[in-house]
Amino acid sequence: MVAAALLAVSGFAVSGTAEAKVEVDKAFRFPAGQPAKIVVFRPDVEVGTMGMGGVQEPNAEWTATARTKLSQTLATHQKASGNEVVFLPDELGENAQLVADYQSLFRAVASAVVEHKMNPLAKLPTKKDRFDWTLGPGATQLSRVAGGDYALFLWTKDAYGSAGRKVMQAVMAGLFGAFVPAGVHASYAALVDLKTGNLVWFNVDPGSGGDPRTDEGATKRIGQLLQSFPAKEGAPAAAVAAR
Numbered sequence: 001m002v003a004a005a006l007l008a009v010s011g012f013a014v015s016g017t018a019e020a021k022v023e024v025d026k027a028f029r030f031p032a033g034q035p036a037k038i039v040v041f042r043p044d045v046e047v048g049t050m051g052m053g054g055v056q057e058p059n060a061e062w063t064a065t066a067r068t069k070l071s072q073t074l075a076t077h078q079k080a081s082g083n084e085v086v087f088l089p090d091e092l093g094e095n096a097q098l099v100a101d102y103q104s105l106f107r108a109v110a111s112a113v114v115e116h117k118m119n120p121l122a123k124l125p126t127k128k129d130r131f132d133w134t135l136g137p138g139a140t141q142l143s144r145v146a147g148g149d150y151a152l153f154l155w156t157k158d159a160y161g162s163a164g165r166k167v168m169q170a171v172m173a174g175l176f177g178a179f180v181p182a183g184v185h186a187s188y189a190a191l192v193d194l195k196t197g198n199l200v201w202f203n204v205d206p207g208s209g210g211d212p213r214t215d216e217g218a219t220k221r222i223g224q225l226l227q228s229f230p231a232k233e234g235a236p237a238a239a240v241a242a243r
């Protein structure tokens with residue numbers, strides 16, 4: 001659901017040329033004088049291959065490697081920004097269903113944001129001039145479970161072209177001048193204020209750079225995703241990272 005909406009943001013999404021799109025509650029700032037405690041929900045990561053016909057096949061080993069490197073890089077990035085990051089454990093006991101329900105709700109809201117706020121062909125008139133999306137006041141329960149004031153969600157998908165697809169890409173370009181995308185590299189990150197349930201920052205990048213299976217690539221991916229991340233009160237917003 002989210003993947004389809006994300007790729008609809010731009011017709012160039014699969015080519016890797018689409019620009020990142022950032023939406024933010026302009027009134028939001030982290031409180032000054034203390035580190036923001038941010039709970040990171042398990043990063044939703046998928047890395048695999050794309051065959052000649054466009055069928056994508058996840059690779060469990062690549063996915064696990066990418067999730068680990070992205071998580072480590074994310075923690076380092078936020079620590080350098082003066083924020084405290086806590087990763088939500090996989091085992092949550094009686095709270096597991098609550099967390100799963102809100103993860104599903106978040107995916108639905110994220111899909112709506114991408115489709116109706118960032119897609120110029122499907123924008124809602126009532127959302128045109130404001131960023132007003134929420135998980136509802138019940139999301140405050142997540143603060144109790146996770147022990148943080150904010151929740152950070154990360155989604156990233158990579159499908160690398162197989163050898164057969166690369167051959168087809170060369171043949172189609174040489175014989176017909178047709179462009180066949182090599183694969184898919186898309187991602188988004190979003191911040192939720194757990195005191196209100198409101199989304200306060202959202203960055204979607206349908207043409208993500210960096211191979212998340214490597215240290216260098218994970219650093220580039222996180223740097224792009226967290227560009228313009230909210231600043232503390234009295235501080236300027238983060239500069240947009242170079243692509």
